[in-house]
Amino acid sequence: MTATRRFVLGTALAVAGAAKVGTLIPAPSADPYAGATLTGSAARTTVLDVTEPEFGAKGDAVLLGDLVVRAGSPVIDSATAPFTSTERDRGKTVLWRTTEDGVGTGVIDTVTSSTSAVLRGPASAASRADGGPNTNAVIGTDNTKALDNAFTAAQAAAAGVAPERRLQVTAVRVHVPRGAFLFTSLQPFQQAGVSVTGEGRFSSLLVSAAKDPWLQLAPAGASSDLYQGTATDWTFEDLHFINPVHRSGSTEGRRTGRAIQDNGSGGLRISGCMFTGLEVGFCGAHGSDFTTIRDSYFYLCDTGYYFGPGSQQVEISKTDASQCREGAVFEGAPQWHIGGASSFEDPSVAAVTIAGPTSGTTRYGLPVDAPGAFYSGTFVIDGATWFETNSGGNGRLTPRLIWMHGDGPFGTPAEGLVVRDGYVIAGGEQRQGGTAAFIEYSSARTSEEPVLIDGLRIGGTFLNSVFRMSGEAPTSSPRVLGVRRPKEVALLQGPTAGAKVLEPDGSTTWPVRISPAAPDTSALRLVPARASGTRAPLLAVGAAEETRSGIAADGALLEAFSQADPVNGVVTVDAAACNHCTSTLSDGQVTIRITNAPSTAGQRLTVELVARGGARAVRWPAECRFAGGAAPQTVAANSRTAVTFGWNPRERLWIETARSEAIGI
Structure with a gap:
């Protein structure tokens, strides 16, 4: 037989020399491909039903x-x-x-x-x-042979499809009807442009307990295959991949099976699918570029979805991971975006893991030192993404929700992380190893990876922090660029020397504090607002509870205030302790002394001198410079004088910027 029929939207297609793959089936009336025109010819889609007699798959599991x-x-x-x-x-x-x-x-x-x-x-x-x-x-029934035959026929049909057409419409479809189809692992796919569709995640089940990858896009193995996979542009829709043997919370950490594994092909589209009881639901072992996962659900997996080295332009949208040890793992994947109201519920290790292994191989066999395999990138999690632990009071609490660790030979785990406009819920009492941090960062590399935490709505109680440095991270210094609209007590822990907050949101009454965390370091601390009716700083500087320096919730600029009365005729103003220092002068001449000048420019310091009763003579330090060269040498009786300076670190001088004299007391 030299010609055969294909399922082409109700029209038989002759393919010379091809094996018979099935009988004609009618096209759905609302088929999205009907009537499309591609490169001058009518768009047609070959549809192969795995239960047709030529394949004989039985959905009887x-x-x-x-x-x-x-x-x-x-x-x-x-x-x-x-x-x-x-x-x-x-x-x-x-x-x-x-x-x-x-x-x-x-x-x-x-x-x-x-x-x-x-x-x-x-x-x-x-x-x-x-x-x-x-x-x-x-x-x-074991359908391994039947499914292998169906996919072999599909790839043979796809081999004759022009590449420009594959990019616009999946030309060959393998249809999995209602039923539960048991199988082991299939032969690796090597042809591009095939779609695998079911009739719904609760209707079309692909069932296996195999340890090896079930559906592989290009063979796994040699590093020479990096980015060279040929099975691009595959689509998986409306299917349920399930390992029934390990569909249990008690098998966590010992589950088997990777439902779909991509070995360097990329361009995958996974939509409307469910993955249950697996070691990994989707495994992009390496180079799974331009892959999208949408409207899908990962449940009771050790890892929901994984993207390895070189996986770029990855998009996850409206996808949920529930009761997985790790919802998502990115190991050397340089760019990815999670958004579109995705959610992570009750992980036990981390909702999102961003890893950079330092030696050996990745989790799924790629050498860490493979040239071009590892890059650092900026990662984005936004679009009302939901993070929750202890859902329904089940006691499942994770040590962290987002975990960045390791360095890799070619870069840090992340050059930047943006977490924006999300919901973070830590429910129930904190128990041993409870939800300690929203983001935990550990890296031995000296670097300044920016982390933007913006617009979070936080509920419940974290053990201690929103952002925490931990583990082997004594030299790293991520720049925390923003923390806005928090709803619970939280702490940004050091070492984070030079950490700063930009764009504080004046609508919140939860202040952010920079306070000492260790010698020569600082940290950002979120603390509850003070009593109603008082003005508390949103961005506070200093560790003392009575600190008032910073930006208030209503936008007012608040200054740290201190009192320094004369001791033996000397008033000592500590520039590190305040921005505004007041002193009630004693009889006779008083000498002003300013200590702890900053090493960088920017500090403004006001010295306020009060004379009760008679006038007081004042002597200023040599590092003070005054307008017109004339310092205020006397404070008039029953009045006060205030002088404001700006610090010039290059010349180590306090430069007068404003003065008010003879102010009433």
Whole structure:
């Protein structure tokens, strides 16, 4: 047979020399590709249904929560099993969770009743019941060969599609109808431009417990494959990838399977999909450029989605990660954006991990020193993204929600991080290792990675911080550029020498304080507003609780105030302790002494002298310079004099900028 039919929106397409792949099926009436025109010819889409006779896939898998398997016995029992007859069920595969959290396997030989069957050989390991609503086993036809054949045919059809057309419309579609299709791992895909579609994440299930990647875009392996994957422009829509054996909270950290793994191809589109019970839901092992994940859900995975070295222009939108150890991991991925009302709920390690390994290989086998593999970039999390721990009071509290760590040989984990307009909820009491920080940063590299935290709405109670330096980070100095609209007590901990806050939001009554955290360092601290009716600084300088320096919530500029009365005829003004110093002068001549001048320009210092009773003579220090060369040498009786200086660090001089004399007392 030299020509064959393809499913082309109701029209047969002859492809010379191709193997037969199925029979014609009608196109959906509302098909989005109908009528499109690409490079001068009508857009047509080849659709291959995996259940067609040429492939023969059967969506008959049944997930069980009560399968009983005894080690050394071939008999299996389940009160909810779908056993019907030996004729129908013989040859079906059985997978179950073992007592060691591994995967037990068997094949049905005979059915003895509606609740019992006999395997072809004794079971090597007993089953472990979950004790809850989660599944611990699956029974169904093994569709590995059928699915391999369907995808092989799809790639053969896609090979004849012009690249410019692939970029505009997926020309070949593999359709997974309603049902649960059990399989192991498939052969790696090597052809571009194939779409895999289901009928909804709760209708079309791809079920496996394989340890190896289930669907691979280009073969894994050699570093020479970096960015050279050929299986670009694949689409996965309306599917549910599930490992039923590890769909349980008690298997956390020991789950198996990577539903989709990209080895350097990129251009993937994942939409409307769900990933459950996996080691990794989506794994962009390296170079998964221009990949988008939208409207999808990662549940009970060790890692929801992973992007490795070189993965650029990654976009995550309206995608949720719930009860995953890590919702998202970016290991050497230089640019990515999470937004569009995505959410992270109840992680146990971190909602988002930004990692830069320092040696060896990445999590999924790429050498850390591979040329061109690692770059540092600026990452953005915005668009009402939701972070929550202890949802529903389940006691699940993570040590941090965003975790940046490691350095990598070619850059820090991040050259910049923007977290903007999000919701952060830390519910319930803080217990051992509770939600200590919203963002935790640890890096041994001396650097100034800017971190912008802007417009957060924070609820609940964090153990101590919104931004925390930790671990091996004694030399790093990220610049915290903004913290606005916080709703709870929080702390920005050092070492963060030179940290500063810009654009404080005057609508909040929660001040930000810069206070000593360690020798030669400073930190930013969010503390509750003072009593109603008082004016508290939004940006406060100094550690003392009575500090009043900074910008008030209503926009007023507040100055740190101190009192320095004469001691043995000398008034000592500590420039490090205040911006405004007042002194009531004693009889006779008084000498002014200014200590602790800053090392940088910018400080304004006002010295206010009060004379009660008679006039007082004043002698100023040599580093003070006055307008017209004339210092105020006398404070008139029953009056006060105020002189304001600006500090010139280059010449180490206090320069007069304003003066008021004979002010009433």
